[in-house]
Amino acid sequence: MASRSLHHTLSSLPFLHQLENPNPRSRSLSPRKTLNLSNAKESERGIEFETGDSFFRRESAISRDLGVLAAALHRRSLSRGPRVLDAMCGCGVRALRYLSQAGAGFVWANDAFDGDRGLILSNLSGESRFSPDGERRWIVTHLDANRVLAESYLQKEFFDIVDVDSFGSDSSFLRSSMMALKKGGLLYATSTDGYSSGGHRPHHSLASYGAYVRPMPYSNELGLRLLIGGALREASVLGFHISPLFSYYSYHGPVFRVMFKIDRGVLHVKNHYAMEGYLDQCPDSYHKIVSHSLVVSGPLWTGPLHNANYLTGMLKLAEEWGWAYTKQNGIDLQKLLNQMIDESNPLLPFGYIKLDEVASRAKINSPPLATMISALQKEGYAASSIVRCMQEGQEGPPAFLDLEMLQGQSQD
Numbered sequence: 001m002a003s004r005s006l007h008h009t010l011s012s013l014p015f016l017h018q019l020e021n022p023n024p025r026s027r028s029l030s031p032r033k034t035l036n037l038s039n040a041k042e043s044e045r046g047i048e049f050e051t052g053d054s055f056f057r058r059e060s061a062i063s064r065d066l067g068v069l070a071a072a073l074h075r076r077s078l079s080r081g082p083r084v085l086d087a088m089c090g091c092g093v094r095a096l097r098y099l100s101q102a103g104a105g106f107v108w109a110n111d112a113f114d115g116d117r118g119l120i121l122s123n124l125s126g127e128s129r130f131s132p133d134g135e136r137r138w139i140v141t142h143l144d145a146n147r148v149l150a151e152s153y154l155q156k157e158f159f160d161i162v163d164v165d166s167f168g169s170d171s172s173f174l175r176s177s178m179m180a181l182k183k184g185g186l187l188y189a190t191s192t193d194g195y196s197s198g199g200h201r202p203h204h205s206l207a208s209y210g211a212y213v214r215p216m217p218y219s220n221e222l223g224l225r226l227l228i229g230g231a232l233r234e235a236s237v238l239g240f241h242i243s244p245l246f247s248y249y250s251y252h253g254p255v256f257r258v259m260f261k262i263d264r265g266v267l268h269v270k271n272h273y274a275m276e277g278y279l280d281q282c283p284d285s286y287h288k289i290v291s292h293s294l295v296v297s298g299p300l301w302t303g304p305l306h307n308a309n310y311l312t313g314m315l316k317l318a319e320e321w322g323w324a325y326t327k328q329n330g331i332d333l334q335k336l337l338n339q340m341i342d343e344s345n346p347l348l349p350f351g352y353i354k355l356d357e358v359a360s361r362a363k364i365n366s367p368p369l370a371t372m373i374s375a376l377q378k379e380g381y382a383a384s385s386i387v388r389c390m391q392e393g394q395e396g397p398p399a400f401l402d403l404e405m406l407q408g409q410s411q412d
């Protein structure tokens with residue numbers, strides 16, 4: 001029975017043999033950083049796993065929560081277990097969580113480094129390899145992610161979800177991931193290039209994401225808009241349409257993550273893809289004033305960073321699962337999702353203003369953020385606190401996290 005099942009299920013991956021890596025140990029494609037050398041058991045939302053000497057960051061747990069919630073919501077819309085590629089799986093924690101928490105039907109766990117094979121297999125061993133129908137539920141490979149993606153596309157073995165937890169600003173995975181996705185599929189993309197978002201490597205950001213970025217005060221937001229703009233550019237080449245379901249900045253790294261929905265058809269980006277300016281020397285003005293001291297960056301995504309409907313679905317799911325009011329590394333998931341929902345307002349512009357700065361120019365003490373936001377809203381402005389500068393590990397209510405931040409735009 002087992003061998004029949006194995007034959008049957010491997011035949012649904014007809015090109016797997018072509019992907020055999022003849023010399024996997026020579027294929028460690030990125031510099032390896034080892035952050036966690038202990039073999040201690042980790043636990044995330046009740047799932048236990050080991051990290052060995054793989055690249056693992058405990059601080060990324062909240063981003064894994066967000067990925068699992070989005071995947072579970074996608075599963076509901078498909079009415080079947082999604083087919084997922086964890087293209088850079090490290091110790092395999094995402095693959096494990098997609099299988100056991102998001103109800104994935106099949107997970108391909110891949111990492112170029114084959115030295116972690118035993119660790120990944122051991123972490124996934126609690127999940128049965130085959131479904132009751134004899135279909136393979138998971139596999140582990142050690143290949144360049146782009147190779148898995150390109151072969152999947154060529155063989156028409158498309159995925160519902162592709163998660164690429166990459167280093168730096170390697171954008172070469174964006175196009176191949178989109179090509180390997182089914183229509184309406186999800187791409188969870190990552191950038192960890194703080195130099196580019198800080199405007200310190202404009203030629204690099206131009207090469208990676210097609211945007212010439214110069215130093216601006218809101219580099220955390222810039223990193224997200226850079227990644228979304230770069231993905232938009234790749235999608236347009238393919239005749240696809242992308243929309244960010246959520247965008248999440250983490251100060252450790254820094255790490256910029258965006259969950260995209262990919263559809264066929266070109267997005268009309270007239271209002272969402274533009275150059276952005278910042279006037280850094282005029283004491284009385286902030287944005288969009290042409291002057292010799294104007295710093296211009298772009299083109300960048302200037303549309304909403306999140307989709308409020310999708311986030312509301314994720315929040316409901318988090319409540320159903322008992323995750324909503326609990327913390328991972330000091331971040332309360334319910335507060336985070338609610339803040340992201342507020343921040344999804346499409347009227348909110350690029351950038352933000354420090355509340356302290358407004359108060360200092362007005363020569364008054366800073367009012368409480370909530371009071372200021374509500375007063376602005378009553379006056380007909382769109383205003384929100386922001387999560388894109390939130391720091392993990394910070395305690396206290398969210399108002400303190402973003403106390404000095406404010407963004408708003410007249411609705412007239």
Ligand SMILES: C[S@@+](CC[C@H](N)C(=O)[O-])C[C@H]1O[C@@H](n2cnc3c(N)ncnc32)[C@H](O)[C@@H]1O
Binds near residue numbers: 060088091092110145
């Ligand atoms: C940030 S770590 C992954 C962490 C993991 N996803 C998690 O959530 O704990 C990135 C991983 O990508 C692997 N890697 C780097 N370049 C790769 C490539 N071109 N193809 C596949 N894997 C790669 C590294 O070996 C490393 O384990």
